[in-house]
Amino acid sequence: MTGRIMRTEVRRSAVPGIALLLVIVGAALMLTVTGGYAGRWTQLAVYARSTLMMLIPLALAGGAWLGRRDRRHRVDELFGTTVRPRWQRSVPLAAGYAVALVTVYLLTFLLGIPWVAPTAGYFAVATIPITAVGALALVAAGWLGMAAGRAVPRVATAPILAVVAFAVLTFVPDYVSMSGYDENFTKVRPDPAVLLLAPAINSLNDFKTIPSSVSLLQALWLAALAATGLLLLGAAGRRTVALAVLPAVVGAAVAVPLLPTGGYSGSAVLDPAAVELVCDDDGPQVCVTRAHAALLPKVVGPARETLALIGAKLPGAAPTRVEESRQLLDNTVRSDANHVRDDGTLVFDALSVGWTGFSDVSPDELRAALLDAAWWRECGTDHTTYLARAVAVAWLTGGQPALGRGSTPEEREKVAAALRELRNLPSDEQRKRVQAARTAALGCEIDRFHSLLFLAQP
Known part of the structure; x- marks a missing residue:
């Protein structure tokens, strides 16, 4: 009733x-x-x-x-x-x-x-x-x-x-x-x-x-x-x-x-479950957070290609696994964004999810981010460090330096000149210099990192 x-x-x-x-x-x-x-x-x-x-x-x-x-x-x-x-x-x-x-x-x-x-x-x-x-x-x-x-x-x-x-x-x-x-x-x-x-x-x-x-x-x-x-x-x-x-x-x-x-x-x-790692072990291990588990298949290919590229150019010194950062903007979960950890893990920025439920980041963008992260450790850096990383990444890929739209003509010329000088060296010397630069970058020896890649430039 x-x-x-x-x-x-x-x-x-x-x-x-x-x-x-x-x-x-x-x-x-x-x-x-x-x-x-x-x-x-x-x-x-x-x-x-x-x-x-x-x-x-x-x-x-x-x-x-x-x-x-x-x-x-x-x-x-x-x-x-x-x-x-x-x-x-x-x-x-x-x-x-x-x-x-x-x-x-x-x-x-x-x-x-x-x-x-x-x-x-x-x-x-x-x-x-x-x-x-x-x-x-x-x-x-x-x-x-x-x-x-x-x-x-x-x-x-x-x-x-x-x-x-x-x-x-x-x-x-x-x-x-x-x-x-x-x-x-x-x-x-x-x-x-x-x-x-x-x-x-x-x-x-x-x-x-x-x-x-x-x-x-x-x-x-x-x-x-x-x-x-x-x-x-x-x-x-x-x-x-x-x-x-x-x-x-x-x-x-x-x-x-x-x-x-x-x-x-x-x-x-x-949320502890959200930051648990979900990994693909069919090759060099690639991991993302459980919150972004659906994105793992999209990450595996570019991540392993990047590891292979670094390993081919810098044998014996390349990172061996890739992991998504568990840090988002100012809500820090763990300060491990964009660098290589001491255990050989290459950490990349937390993924953004698009309207389809998959990442908005393209494979090329992800490869570029991983290559850039291979030279980054959380320590004092400046704009010159960004330019030096551009030189190192261009040497790894064999392509041209990728600088943002905000870069000036002087900065683009400085990076291009540094890359030309680096490529003019004998192959073994190039590899040794880039490897030394990477060691300096991961050891937070910023001045040495700059000098190794910019050679005699001011």
């Missing part, structure tokens, strides 16, 4: 239209950023949460529109004379709206699966609570909107709620975060834990995840907020209204002290 009443209430209300609008908006947002989550389940859950910046304001506005239904049809006074309390009349529509909102959010998530499932290396369990928190956030927004619409049954209530919610979700976190910087743009204090009460996530790198403990606290807060919205929807007096606010206050009082500071970037933790 209850289910039938709920279906009848939903069918006779604006819920189907509101749900359709939210699905269209959510789908548009997800389909425009497929490259941000393709091939990665955690990223899919995170990007679905980012749609909440638009979906929450719309859910609030939709709830406000539903909340003023009785006033719009001029039956509020009539229903007020019935024996049934207000909350009993409100629950069926509120439950139906909640089901519709959860369905909308799950559909938003499901729309990304075709870009993830075919190439995903592994499924992170944290994807489930991250997604659940997003669905719960929409329910809380919908019920709060219904309560606001019933309390202030005006036409302007819905658009005002939408605009205010969008502004709060979009600008307040940025303002609070920027207030933690000094005049030199140095972060002097972490973002407060209260920012984690906002459910929308901007981004997260491929090797990080939101801890389940944080998701649990967010779920606690959002469940309390949803309870407040539902109680306000059925509240009939000032005392009842005051009691209805209590769950949200208690939820925030419990969650905020337990949430970590630093916002989402500060609360994110390393």
